[in-house]
Amino acid sequence: MTGRHFAIAEYYRDNYGATGNINIWDPPVNPDQFSLASIYVENGFRDSLQSISAGWIVSPKLNQNNSGLFTYWTADGHEKTGCYNTVCPGFVQVSSKLALGTLARPTSTYDGEQYYLQAIIYQDNITGNWWFLIKNEPIGYWPKSLFHVQGLAYGASRVFWGGEVFNALRQSTSPLMGSGHFPKEGFKKAAFVNGLKVIDREIEKIRSPPVKDLRLFANSPKCYKVETKTGVGEEWSSAIFYGGPGGCTIT
Secondary structure, eight states: OOSEEEEEEEEEEEEEEEEEEEEOOOOOOOTTEEEEEEEEEEESOGGGOEEEEEEEEEEGGGTEEEEEEEEEEESSTTSSSOEETTSSSOOEEOOSSSOTTOBOOSOOOTTSOOOEEEEEEEEOTTTOOEEEEETTEEEEEEOGGGSOTTTGGGOEEEEEEEEEEEEOOTTSOOOOBTTSSOGGGOTTTSEEEEEEEEEETTTTEEEOOOGGGOEEEESOTTTOEEEEEOOSSGGGSSEEEEEBOOOOOOO
16 A cells, blocks of 8 residues: 555546535644645546646645645656646746635534635636636646647546545554545535536536546545535535545555
8 A cells, every 4th residue: 555545536538627616624634744635637647647636735845734725737647747836847827816825714614614615627728728716716727838739738538526645654644634534424524525517528518427427436445435425406416525534554
């Protein structure tokens, strides 16, 4: 088992981006850990993997001791290209209102008020640049030139929504993901992403992926889980709950 743990919903279909309401939490982490929730848009596999993601993260190494906005990208399967935020050239910040690293506030409380980021990642059909927005505020973009023609330069092939944590040290256990509670506890207790939508490349329209077409993946199910959820209203027509208390070790 590596130090990286996921609990995500995967949707495989050619697309030009995705949206989701990412429930905001503030899980505690140690200096060599991180815990995040995001939307991932990808194309390619292994060393040809091209991926962008955005959401909130708690990561002391990024000077994020509380949940804040983040982005990530790679054009070669995390080998030589890519980074978080603007640590390397790539993502171009444009917003003067919301910078990367801005605290995601207010945060949700267990059995209390719930808050979320309305996150959008989409590819501009003229420039080919990939944009990250929070609600109606453009945060910035990844230039098309970062990616090659077999990858994100001309759309994506899949979207993921959910959580990820990382633990670098063998002597410590993995941190909380989301609220730190399993999905079965439901609303106000477990973390969620609702309002799942993609910009379908075939029909060139925004649509909610059918829940039956979502693939659920948790690589450490004793520590973290993910479940689909449907309910009343458009935002709950396609949704997931995810997360867990952690406690996994590197073996």
